[in-house]
Amino acid sequence: MTRIAATIAACVTIPLAVQAQYKYVSDDGASASCVGNNNATAPTPHFPGFAYTQTQAVQTATPVAPLAFTPTYAAPYSSLSSLAPKVSTTTYGNWQPGGPQVTSVSEPYGPAAWTSMWQAANPVNFTRGIYSTTVAPPPIPTAELIRPDPLYFGPKDCRQFPKGFMFGVSGSAGQIEGAIADEGKTPTGLDLAASQVPGFSDNYAADENYYLYKVDIERLAAMGVKYYSFSISWARIFPFVDVGSPLNEAGLKHYDDLINFCLEKGIQPVVTLLHADTPLALFQGNMTDAATRSEFNTYTNGGMYRDNFIETFVQYGKVVMAHFADRVPIWLTFNEPWYATTNAKAVYGTIRSHAELYHYYHDVLNGTGSVTYKSGGPIGIPLDPTNATHVDASCRYNDFYTGVYANPIYLGQDYPKTYKETVKDYVPLNQSELEYFKGTADLFAIDLYTANLIQPLDPSTGRLTAQCAANKTDPGWPNCVTFSDITENGWQIGYRSNAYSFSAPRLTRIAMNYLWNTYKTPLVYTEFGFPVFAEAEKDLDAQRYDTPRSNYYLSVMSELLAAIWEDGIDLRGAFAWSFLDNWEFGSYEEHYGMQAVNRTTQVRSFKRSFFDYVEFFHARVPQ
Template sequence: MRYTILGITGLIAAVEAQEIFHTTKGHSARSQCTQATSSPSYYFQPFSYTLNETVRYATSMPSPTTTKTYAPAYTDAVKHFTSLSTTTWGNWLPGQTVISATDTDDPFGQAAWSSMWQAADLQNYTTTGMYSTTVSPTPIPTSELVLPPSDYFGPNDCYNFPDDFVFGVAGSAAQIEGAIALEGRSPSLLEKLVADSRPKDYVTNENYYLYKQDIQRLAAMGVEYYSFTIPWSRILPFVHPGTPVNQQAIDHYDDLINTILDAGMQPVVTMLHFDSPLMFVASDNITKHPDIGYNNAGYQNETFVDAFVNYGKVLLTHFADRVPIWVTFNEPLLYAFNFQGVDNVVHAHSQVYKFYHNELKAKGKLGIKFNDNFGVPKDPKNSSHVDAANRFNEMQLGFFGNPIFRGEQYPKSILDTMPGAKRLNDSELEYMNGTSDFFGIDPYTATVVSPADEGIQACSKNTAESNSLFPYCVKQETENIYGWNIGYRSESYVYITPTYFREYLLYLWNTFRHPVFVSEFGFPVYGEADKDLPDQLFDSPRSVYYLSFMSEILKSIYEDGVHVMGALAWSFVDNWEFGDYSAQFGIQVVNRTTQQRHYKKSFFDLVDFVKTRQDRKD
C-alpha cells in the first residue's frame, strides 16, 4: 500500500514526462434511455414476496490441468549464478539474548543473527500471535459465496476485457505476515519506523501461517492473480552477497507459490515493498512519523545496488520458473527521496532485468511500479497551472521513467533542482533503455495542482528548509477551481476520481510507451472500522470506487487505444497500514482477536464485474 505525498517536504522525486498535459473528451453523466411511445396501462396480477429474489454464487477457480513454466528450474538456473550456501536460524523471542547462542565466532551464526534483534530494541514485542506453524486450509462454505444484493445503479457498458488482461488482488508481507522475528527473518526498517505509540507489524494478519487458508478464500471467489511480496530480510538475513540464504524462507515461499498454482491462480511477486533490511539504516538515523515515517530506507547506501541485485538473483534463481510477473521495487519514490537513492534504484532495477531476460532467458514479465496521485491542473485553461501539473507528474515519474522506459536523461527539473543531481552517461542510458516490460502504477486518486505563490522558478532556487513546497514547488489540493472536492472522500487521502483515472492512463501510455499495469488501487471507506460487522461488509462506496475505475479501464482500452495490462485490487484483506488498522483498504474484514476473515460486498461486486465481461460475446 502507499501513502499520500501531500504536505511531505524533502521528498526528492523526479520525472520527465510529455510537455503537453493530456485531456480526454467530456462524457455526459446522462445515460441513454428510450422514450415511452404510449400512455401506461394499469393492471392487477398475483403478488409474490419472491418476485425479485435471485441467488447467485461466486464462481471459484478450477483446478489447473497444466503448469506453465517461464524460466529454467532452480537446478539449471543456479548455473547462471554463484553457488549459494543455506542455513537456518530459528526464532528470536522476548527474553532471549545473544548469550544463549554458543557460535559467537561465526559471523553469520545464531549469535550474530540474534544480536541484530537485540540491537533493534523492539517496544512491546510480547507475543508471536495465535499460530506458530502453517495452518491447513478448510473448504469455504457455500453459504459464504452467495452474492450480496446489488446496488441500484451500476456500470452500463458493452466492453469485454482482453483475453490476456491480468486481474487479481494484492498484499504485502510487512502488512499481513507477522512472524517478524521467526524462522530466520532479520529486522527491517518497518519495525523501527512507526512511532512506538502506534500499532506495529509484529502480528498483523498472521498470513505467514495462514497463507493456505487465505489462498483458498481467494480461489473460492474466482480471483485469478495473487500479488504478494517476499521480505529481503527473511531470504537473506545478513543481506549482502556471499552471506547464507535462509533455507526456511526458501521452503516457505516455494510452498506459497505452489499453493497459489494448485488453487488455479497465478502469482505476482514484488521483491521490495518498503521493508528494507534495517542494517542499511542506523537506528539513530530513522525519522519517525505519527502514521509512517518517510526515510531514505538505505537506498542511498553505497552497498545497496550490489546487495539488491544479489537478492533479486536469489529470488529469480529459485522461483522464476513458476512466476509469470515480477516487480523489483514498490513505490520507490516514497523512500528513495534523494538523488542518490533514486539513482541506485534505477541502476539496481536495470541489472536485475538484464539477469532475468538475458541470462536466465526467462519468458515472463519483469517491471517496476510507482506511486503518484495524478496531478491535474486546478485551472486547465491557465497555462501556469498546466505547467505545474506537468512538473509535478514528471518529477514523480520521469526520474525513474526517463532512463528505464525511454533511455533518456533524468528530467531537467531534477538536474536543476535536486541537490547532488548528476547526469547519466551515454553507456548507462543505453544499458537502461527498455529495462521494464510494463509501467506499474498505483493510481489511488488525483491531486489538484497549481504553482507556488512566488512561482515555480523562484521556489526551486530555495532549499527544503526554507520552502515547504520544495522540490516540486507546486500547491497540492483536493478541491477543484469551483470549490468542490474532486470526488467522494475516504478514511485517508483517497478520493473517488474515475474520470481523472482514465486521463491518467492516457498520459502514462503516451508518455512512457509501455503497457500500463494498475498494480494497486483501492478505497478505505470513511469510518468503516467503527461500524458493526454487517455494515462493514455492505461497503457500497468501495464498490462504487472499484466498478467506476474498472469501467474507465475498459473505456481507456477501447476508446483511447491504451494498452492496460491488468489491475490488482488493494488489498485482499484489511491489514496493517503502517501503524494503523482504522484505514481499512481490504475487501475482506479481519477479526483482530480470532483472525477470522469475512468477504465484503465490494469483493463480490469487483469479481462479478470482471467475470461477466470476460466470457460474454457481443
C-alpha cells in the same frame, strides 16, 4: 448539463511527453437522471399475483478454475542454479524477548549474531500472534460465498476486457505476514518503525498471513481471483544481507510453497522484491551497537543510497529470480520507490539495481515473463487545463514523482530538467548508462488511487517556483506546486475516503492516458483501492456492506474499459488493493480490504465489494 471528457495536450517540460487533461463539453442529456417517458398513455392497473418467493435467485461466487496446464517462464532452478550467486544455506529459529543476552559474537552469521540483531532492535511491547505453524485451509462454507443483492445503480456497459487480461488482488509482506521474528527473519525498517514512531501501532502479528497464506489463497480461489500479487521479505531470504552471507532455508521454502499453492489453486503469482521493508542489517551490519540504529527510524528510508545497496539487493533478487523464474510471470523490483528514497543517490541506486536485475532475468536466465517496477501515483493533472502555467506545474510535479525513474528506464533519457535544476546533488548518468537502462521495463506498472489537481505556487505570497526550487527548507520543495482537492467549478474532486484519496475515476483515466502517451509502454494497474470513511468504527455487518468501495471499484473498472476501447490504451491487468484489511504503515484504522479481519481471532469475512469486483470482471471476459 455538462460532462468531463478526456483530451490530450502537449506537456512542455518533458520530451516526447503529453499531458492528459479534461475539458467541459455539452452533454446530450444521456446522463441526466430522467430522460423522459415515451409512453403515450398511462399504465393500466392490474393484478399479476403475488408470492414471497418472487425474489431473485440466490447466486454464489464463481471459483477460479484450476489451470489446464502450468505455464513456465524459464527453466527450473535445477537448470539455473549455476547462474545464481554462490551462497550457503542455513536455518535460524524464532526470537523471544527475555532470552539469553548476547554480549559477543564470534561467528558473523551464526545464531548468536542473528539473535544480537533482534536484541539490538528491541521492539517495544513485542507480542506474537495465535499461530506458530502453517494452517491447512478449511473448506469455504457455501454460505460465505453467497452474493449480496446487486447494487440498484450499477455499470450497464457490456465492453469486454482483452483476452489474457490479468485480473487480481494485491498485498505486501510487511503489512499482512506478521511473524516478524520467526523462522530466521531479521528486523526490517517497518518493524522498527512500529516500535519507534509516535502513534504507530505494531505489525508484529498483522494478519498472520505468514501462517495463514494457504487459508487466504483458498479464499481468493473461491472468489474467482486469477492473479495474486504479493511481496517477498528480503529479511527472510538474506537475514544478514551481506554479499556471500547465508541464505535462510526456511524463508525460501515458505515462498516456494506459497507460489506452488497459488498454482495448485489456479492462481498466477506476481512477485514484488522490495515493498517498504528493507532489512535493518543493510544499515547496521550485525547491529551489535544499538546506538547506530538511529540512522533508520521510519519506513520511509529504503536505504537505496547506501554504498552496499546495489550489490546486496541484486544478490537477493538474483537468488529469488533463479529459484522461482519458472513459475512467476511478472517480477516487480520495487514498490513506489519515490516514497523510500531520501536523496538523489537513492534514486540512482534504485534505477541501477532495477536495470541489473532486468538484464539478469532476460539475458542470463532467459526468462520470458515480464520485469518492471511499481511507479507510485498520484499523477498530477492541471486544475485549469487551458492555463499554460497550470500545465507546466503539473509537468513539474510528474517530473519528480514519475519521470525521475521512468525517463531513464523507459526512454533512455536523462533525469528531467526540472529535477536536475532542483536536486543539485543528483548522480550524473552517462550515455553508456542511459543505453543500459533504456527499455529495462516490459510494462509500466502504476499504483494509482486518485489524482492530484495541480496549479503553480501563488505569486501573491512571494513564493515563486524558482525560489522554492532553490531552497530545500521551503515546505513545498522539491515539487514547488500547489495542490487542490476542489475543482475549478467548486466541487470536491470525488467522494472522500478515510485516507488521502478521493474516488475520482475519470481523473484516473486521464492519468492513464498521460502515462500511455508519455512512455508508450503497455500498462498494468498494480494497485488501486478505497478505504471507506470511518469504516473501522462500524460493526462487522456495516463494514461488510461497503457500498462506497464497490462504487469506487466499479466506476474505475468502467473507466479502464473506456480507456481501452475509446482511448487506445494497452492495459494488460488490474490488481485491487487490498484483498483484506491490513497494517497500513502504522495503523489498522485504514480499511482498504475487501475482507474484514477480526484482530483477535484472525477470522476473515468477505465484503460486498469483493463480490462486486470479481463479478464485474467475470461478466466481461471473452467467452
